[in-house]
Amino acid sequence: MLPKSDLQFLRQKIQDLKNALFFSQNTSLLRIATTIVSVIKVDELGQMWFFVPRPKQALHEFDREFPVRLEFFRKGREYFLHVSGKAFIVTDPEDINGLVHDDIREQIGDDLVLIRVKMLKADYFDSSVSSLHAGWWGDLKRQLHTWMYNTRPGYKPYYLADAPLPLSVA
Secondary structure, eight states: OOOHHHHHHHHHHHHHHOEEEEEEOOOSSSOOOOEEEEEEEEOTTSEEEEEEEOOSSOGGGSOSEEEEEEEEOOTTOSEEEEEEEEEEEEOOHHHHHHHOOHHHHHHHHHTEEEEEEEEEEEEEEETHHHHHSOHHHHHHHHHHHHHHHSSOTTEEEEEOSSSOOOOOOO
């Protein structure tokens, strides 16, 4: 399990970036469309809560849990974040009432669906590291780092589950 300080770091970064691209990686015929989401809350269990637009199909026809990927980015920030995990469609009124205000609660029934994502892996990319090494010498150092470690400088993976997710073919 992830140490509390690392989870706090990820919570802070997610709350700072706030918006993400939401990709459902479900293989079934019906899946939630790719959309931009705004994270409402990241709890102490490593779960993100947000809304997606309600699909035109009946909600009970969708899988209740499915794999997802979220890509957080914000212009002007020197980092970005990719999160993989398992999403759950939340329909329990007690969960919904505990998270949202009265004005948002009215939109849930008609326009929005509450989604809870259990984060399993988070990839943190610090782009300020690459800007420190300018010129051909910096390019050479970045290339050697990529060849030797198969990652770019500033990359830091976080595994929030006991076992990492299997790699998926894109």
